[in-house]
Amino acid sequence: MEKPWATLGVDLHLDLGGSRLRRGLTDALREAVRSGRLAPGTRLPSSRALAADLGIARNTVADAYACLVAEGWLTARQGSGTRVAERAAVAPDSDTAPRPRSPRGPTHNLEPGNPDLASFPRAEWLRSARRALSEAPHDAFGYGDPRGRVELRTALAAYLARARGVRTDPDRIVICSGFVHGLRLLAAVLRQRGLRSLAVESYGLDVHWGVAEAAGLRTVPLPFDELGTCTGALAGAGRGAVLLTPSHQFPMGVPLRPDRRAAVVDWARGTGGLVLEDDYDGEFRYDRQPVGALQGLDPDRVVYMGTASKSLAPGLRLGWLVLPPSLTSEVVSAKGGTDWSCGVLDQLTLAEFITSGAYDRHVRASRLRYRRRRDQLVAALASRAPSVRATGIAAGLHAVLQLPPGTEQSVVRAAARQGLLLHGLTRYRHADVAEVAAAGPYDALVVGYGTPPDHAWSSTLDALCRVLP
Incomplete structure (x- = not known):
């Protein structure tokens, strides 16, 4: 004993x-x-x-x-x-000597890419974690399937079909540690297949372009106009792949028009190409009808890429790839060779969170919160900065604020002096975009209105208005 x-x-x-x-x-x-x-x-x-x-x-x-x-x-x-x-x-x-003080962080944060972390549903998540842990089979604590826990893959297949129009089954879903991890796996597989380049949007996140280039894929920006990314430019490019944010282009905020959605799928079918669909914030929409996932048009030619980073929190490090049958085994093999599995407890908890209905309730509550903020931002601009116009705000967690010509850099510098973290639109422009179409790029800010906690939103909005022209 x-x-x-x-x-x-x-x-x-x-x-x-x-x-x-x-x-x-x-x-x-x-x-x-x-x-x-x-x-x-x-x-x-x-x-x-x-x-x-x-x-x-x-x-x-x-x-x-x-x-x-x-x-x-x-x-x-x-x-x-x-x-x-x-x-x-x-x-x-x-x-014993006094240590230098750490650099002081920004007083107000409007950097896009984060939800309001203070609104994470702790109580509901804890209830789901307890249920998931008490019901988990013993084999859940082993190394497991490199695709991820079947409970989460099954829950995601049902949810994505219902909420985003994705067509798949659990066997074709691979759980990964966030979007970048999934992109890294795909880039490695595409390079092994012999691809040397990846078409991308003219505006986006340089970290994503860097992942592709680290795998040996040159990123080639597509033209952009007032209607979004010009997918027709893919025609005649031959066999290859393209990375898009079709439901809510980041950062410009426009959805890909139906004719351009059809064009990119036709290109993929005609050339044997592959479309990588980044559906980073598809849950959040306000003034428009839901835009379904591009993957629903052709599951054999489109990889759907999703994440819990915007709907819940980036710290969960949970993302998913919905793969065509022709790509599944290669991606699973690549994942098994580098990172066998993501955290089992968080996978089981998210599965329970989804199947219990808690995820839907949280998303609906979040939509209301972010819509109120969006409306407050638009009202504040109208009364305090009438020369600034917000665009790309029918969905998502950020807005593009169009500025008077020649003012972007001075506004960004003024914001930094006031302890306000935000970025100009030029930060998100691909380095190979030499000229900007008259209807597209302009002086602007990309403002993440979803980032501040509720208690700091009013003061952050005031700080923003003070630095605008």
């Missing part, structure tokens, strides 16, 4: 040194406390447990503890064991 004392206290690495065990143990414990390796309040193993761990007599440990209690390094109370004294630790000499 297991002894109760055997499981109490922490594991310790102690170098006793020399032949005098009592003195060596006393010195080793004192040094561990003095240096901070043992923090104040830490409960030490019982004398019997530590003696068994070190292979020495229990009396030796008891004597060392008693000595350190007398010196004030430890405390011993009946029922609470032996602990490090609250004021025992003394910082090493090399650390």
Whole structure:
């Protein structure tokens, strides 16, 4: 039968040194406390447990503890064991000098790409985690399938079909650690297939372009006009692949028009090409009918890429790829060779969160919150900065604020001086875009109105209006 004392206290690495065990143990414990390796309040193993761990007599440990209690390094109370004294630790000499202060972060954050992290549904998530953990089979805690837990893949297949018009089955879904991880897997597979380039939108995130280029794929920007990305430019490009945000182009905010959606699918069918669909915030729409996933038009030629980063939180590190049958085995093999599985508990929790209906409730509540913010932003601009116009705001968590010509960089600098983090539109322009069409690029800001917590939204909006022309 297991002894109760055997499981109490922490594991310790102690170098006793020399032949005098009592003195060596006393010195080793004192040094561990003095240096901070043992923090104040830490409960030490019982004398019997530590003696068994070190292979020495229990009396030796008891004597060392008693000595350190007398010196004030430890405390011993009946029922609470032996602990490090609250004021025992003394910082090493090399650390006594004042440390330089960390650089101060921005006072207000309008950088796009984050939801309101303070609105994460902690209580509902905890309930789902408890249910998922109590119902998880024992094999869930093994290495498992590189595609991810079947519970989550099944839940996603049903949800994506219902909410986004995605056509798939659980066997063709691969769970990954966020969007970038999924893109890295796809880029590696495409390069192995012999592709040397990837068509991309003229405006987007340089981190995504960098992932492709690190895999050996040159990124080639497509033309852009007032109606969005010109997918007709893909015609005649031969076999290849394209990365798009068709439901809500990032950062410009326009959906891909039906004729251009059809054109890109026709290109893929006619050339054997592949479309990588980044559906980064498809859940959030306000003044328009839902735009279904492009993947629903041709599941054999479109890879659907989704993530929990905008709908829940980027810290979950959960994303998913919905793959054509011809690509599934290669991507699974690539994932199994680099990162066998994502965190099982978070996968099981998200599966429970979706199937219980909690995910739908959270998304609906979030839509209301972000729509209110969007409306407040538009109203504030109309009254305090009438020369600035917000565009791309029928959906998503960010807006493009069109500025008077020649003012973008000065506004960004003024914002930085006021502790306001935001970026100009030029930050998101591909380096190979030499000329901007008159109807497209202009001086503008990309404002993530979903980023600030509720309590800071009003002051952040005020700070924004103060720096606008």
